[in-house]
Amino acid sequence: MKPTHFVLNGKKTEIASPPMSRLLDVLREELHLTGTKEGCGEGECGACSVLIDGEVVNSCLVPLAQVEGAEVRTIEGVIEDPRFKVLQSEFVAHGGAQCGICTPGMIVSSASLLEKNPHPRRDEIENALAGNLCRCTGYSKIIDSVEAASK
Amino acid sequence: MLKSTFVGKSVPRKEALSKITGAAKYIDDLSFPGMIHGVTVRSPVARGRLKKISFEGDLPWNEITQVTAKDIPGENCVAVILKEQPMLVDGMINHPEEPIVLLAHPDRALLEKARKNVKFEIEALPSVLSIDDALSKKAVVWGSDNILKSYLVEKGDISQAFAEADLIVEGEYTTGAQEQLYIEPNGMIAVANPKDGVTVWGSLQCPFYVHKALKTLFGLPDDKIRVIQVETGGGFGGKEDYPSLIAGHAALLAWKSGRPVKIIYDRAEDMAATTKRHPSRTRHKTAVTKEGKILGMDIDFVLDGGAYLTLSSVVLSRGTIHAPGPYVVPHVRIKSAAVATNTPPHGAFRGFGAPQSIFALERHLDVVAARLGLSPEEIRRRNFIHQGQQTATSQTIKEPVDFDKLMDRAFEMSHYHSKIKRFEIENKTSPIKKGIGFAAFMHGSGFTGSGEVYLASVAGVEATSEGRIRVLASSTEIGQGKNTVFAQIVADALCVDVGLVDVAQPDTSVVPNSGPTVASRTTSVVGKLVEDAAKGLQATLRQSGFLGESYTSAQFQEACLVYLEKFGSLKTLSQYKAPPGIFWDDEKYRGDAYGTFAWAVYVAEVSVDTRTFEVKVDDFVAVQEIGRVVNPLLAQGQIEGGVIQALGYAIYENVIWKDGRMANNRMTNYIIPTTMDVPRVQVHFEEVPYAYGAAGSKGIGELPMDGPAPAVINAIAHATGGDFKHIPLMPEDLMRILT
Numbered sequence A: 001m002k003p004t005h006f007v008l009n010g011k012k013t014e015i016a017s018p019p020m021s022r023l024l025d026v027l028r029e030e031l032h033l034t035g036t037k038e039g040c041g042e043g044e045c046g047a048c049s050v051l052i053d054g055e056v057v058n059s060c061l062v063p064l065a066q067v068e069g070a071e072v073r074t075i076e077g078v079i080e081d082p083r084f085k086v087l088q089s090e091f092v093a094h095g096g097a098q099c100g101i102c103t104p105g106m107i108v109s110s111a112s113l114l115e116k117n118p119h120p121r122r123d124e125i126e127n128a129l130a131g132n133l134c135r136c137t138g139y140s141k142i143i144d145s146v147e148a149a150s151k
Numbered sequence B: 001m002l003k004s005t006f007v008g009k010s011v012p013r014k015e016a017l018s019k020i021t022g023a024a025k026y027i028d029d030l031s032f033p034g035m036i037h038g039v040t041v042r043s044p045v046a047r048g049r050l051k052k053i054s055f056e057g058d059l060p061w062n063e064i065t066q067v068t069a070k071d072i073p074g075e076n077c078v079a080v081i082l083k084e085q086p087m088l089v090d091g092m093i094n095h096p097e098e099p100i101v102l103l104a105h106p107d108r109a110l111l112e113k114a115r116k117n118v119k120f121e122i123e124a125l126p127s128v129l130s131i132d133d134a135l136s137k138k139a140v141v142w143g144s145d146n147i148l149k150s151y152l153v154e155k156g157d158i159s160q161a162f163a164e165a166d167l168i169v170e171g172e173y174t175t176g177a178q179e180q181l182y183i184e185p186n187g188m189i190a191v192a193n194p195k196d197g198v199t200v201w202g203s204l205q206c207p208f209y210v211h212k213a214l215k216t217l218f219g220l221p222d223d224k225i226r227v228i229q230v231e232t233g234g235g236f237g238g239k240e241d242y243p244s245l246i247a248g249h250a251a252l253l254a255w256k257s258g259r260p261v262k263i264i265y266d267r268a269e270d271m272a273a274t275t276k277r278h279p280s281r282t283r284h285k286t287a288v289t290k291e292g293k294i295l296g297m298d299i300d301f302v303l304d305g306g307a308y309l310t311l312s313s314v315v316l317s318r319g320t321i322h323a324p325g326p327y328v329v330p331h332v333r334i335k336s337a338a339v340a341t342n343t344p345p346h347g348a349f350r351g352f353g354a355p356q357s358i359f360a361l362e363r364h365l366d367v368v369a370a371r372l373g374l375s376p377e378e379i380r381r382r383n384f385i386h387q388g389q390q391t392a393t394s395q396t397i398k399e400p401v402d403f404d405k406l407m408d409r410a411f412e413m414s415h416y417h418s419k420i421k422r423f424e425i426e427n428k429t430s431p432i433k434k435g436i437g438f439a440a441f442m443h444g445s446g447f448t449g450s451g452e453v454y455l456a457s458v459a460g461v462e463a464t465s466e467g468r469i470r471v472l473a474s475s476t477e478i479g480q481g482k483n484t485v486f487a488q489i490v491a492d493a494l495c496v497d498v499g500l501v502d503v504a505q506p507d508t509s510v511v512p513n514s515g516p517t518v519a520s521r522t523t524s525v526v527g528k529l530v531e532d533a534a535k536g537l538q539a540t541l542r543q544s545g546f547l548g549e550s551y552t553s554a555q556f557q558e559a560c561l562v563y564l565e566k567f568g569s570l571k572t573l574s575q576y577k578a579p580p581g582i583f584w585d586d587e588k589y590r591g592d593a594y595g596t597f598a599w600a601v602y603v604a605e606v607s608v609d610t611r612t613f614e615v616k617v618d619d620f621v622a623v624q625e626i627g628r629v630v631n632p633l634l635a636q637g638q639i640e641g642g643v644i645q646a647l648g649y650a651i652y653e654n655v656i657w658k659d660g661r662m663a664n665n666r667m668t669n670y671i672i673p674t675t676m677d678v679p680r681v682q683v684h685f686e687e688v689p690y691a692y693g694a695a696g697s698k699g700i701g702e703l704p705m706d707g708p709a710p711a712v713i714n715a716i717a718h719a720t721g722g723d724f725k726h727i728p729l730m731p732e733d734l735m736r737i738l739t
């Protein structure tokens, strides 16, 4: 099988899985990066959010072949980025995580927002997180967390 | 009196960081050497007799582990309350998606093919698919009358109320099913063999429920079954009883294949096969005086239980007891029933029957008020229950309860009165109609009636060899904050730093049975056991002479270590005892239904676009009295999250049924609220410490599910003048009713 090459969390990676494998499965099963979660498998919940060349995508919908030559960042990479440490502390302080299954996806989407727009308004945060579903928090504390991180 | 250092503070969630960084391990994140995958093959029909199973297609069937009912070593049942539900179909099929065959193999793609190539020969039988079908006995699918369970609650003499009434108002209200939609689907991993017994790891709420089910399924003794809860991505009641099936299935496959087996449901399977909130129908007949005094309530409350009893009797019980609301009514009669239908069994879901009956009552009271020419506010104020008065089950409310104050506060925060005036003027000229509505309600803390006494839960604390304190309870963390709250309660009971307290992972081989994580009981009821155990541990240390009257955390640790050195172990357990003066009569369904209640008034403000029939909830105020608030941030999180789930229940979440099966079992066509749909919920707590709850607390988890639906629908009625009797109220329903 022809390997796929991409940069994963800053490291050159080569993986010889079938090109139509879901990126989500490759990350979780081949590369043991289980911080990216599966909530629906059909692009609706955002639990599987990763960044491909800086854009948020649902990794359950992305075939491996699509990331050839791309830069992929997962939650494991995002939280190591000093720019986003503040997201961690603010999600803790503002109660942004309850059961936590949506949280890595929320952090990834928030990081992408802050990268493009360091001081978003509340409605801009709501917009950026509209594709990430949470069944526990009712969202306010997640939005509070992101808002605090952007101050 | 203990000084509280941590109780009352927003101590950060203990496991927050591991969840935020993605390090926390949920069931699908775990993998064991040699592990293979399992899938479930399910019934395509609502009811029938299974004649034959065949394994077809050009597939390596000899490599695929196959399990059917005949492979079950013990009893073929899911032992919960009764043993009526089979673990796997053996002859009779009673609902769509009922598990018939289990398959396991290392290759998931092959398993999917195999699943499609298991064929059933089924003789279809007539089915019952609605409450009306069940009651009219269109077919008899349970017992002689399709009644799974019924209750009768009586107080006073309802005929006297009707004789004395100035006005009698009748109404019928219905509620739809609600899908749980925890974002983590169900999953289990099992290791099982005759020598070591059965061990399962899973996403679950009640380790000892699963333990009991496995014990019965395999016919093994207690110590041969071990159940471990791993990080769980939401429960809401949905992981109360169904995980017992998945654990049983994974264990049967592991037993037969001799390898660890993982079963993870995909979203469509989880939505179609697992439990939802019971659909309901409530009929009210209310006797009132012209001044708005309620003389009598005659209530007929019916739940659709689905194909098996499972938990329906207890869901029905809570719905029944909450049906007359927080009002003092001299004459009450409540007849209630859970009926059998050929849909997957409905189950526990936050609120547990109460949201259904509370929707009916709080909607109905607005209608009664209008008929009397009173405001919705006046009719409630004239009938609120007060300290010393009796509920419908003749429970005397012993603690102070001040609904007028809760209502004043809620109206002040929502600017209720000024908005009513403003909307009246603005609505005249705008196609967008604004409205404001509210609901007043209560929620009983802990198990109903004698439930807590029967459970006789045990929890404990121990000192570890590192000089730390560890809480021992089978109560699970499902996002609500149990780990943090227990640590706060114990830290204050012991007068040590909260950082010194760990909470053991629920593992039935390590922790005592503190009962299930349900019924808003964990903080208040189990927390109390944990608090008492901690005080016991402190007393033991003091008696030993190793601990003085006052001490630092470090001195406490030192004392623990010295004690351990000398005596080997330091552990105290505490068992549930009912608060004094509690009495419940199961026969007459009368007495102290709950140790205490949380009380609340919620206000919703909406805009209804009369061109598109879209509804937006613009503002929401949630005022409640939940005893002492142990952790304000976590408590707010519970209220906010519950309110938004309940908004979904009211106006977004519509389960569409086809032949007893959920037809829209995908996140693309079953819509829950997103960041774009939700108002900021303004949360306010009145604090009245409850003497018998941990650190003065009452239950909180389910309360916020009860009030929002009637508040929102009352607001929509206020905005439009429509008469709405059903939730979910979808735009198409609004259009039909208003045009």
Ligand code: FES
Residues within 6 Å of the ligand: A037, A038, A039, A040, A041, A042, A043, A044, A045, A046, A047, A048, A049, A058, A059, A060, A061
């Ligand atoms: S798992 Fe990818 S969007 Fe839900």
Ligand code: FES
Residues within 6 Å of the ligand: A096, A097, A098, A099, A100, A101, A102, A103, A133, A134, A135, A136, A137, B183, B233, B234, B479
């Ligand atoms: S915290 Fe549970 S789904 Fe968001």
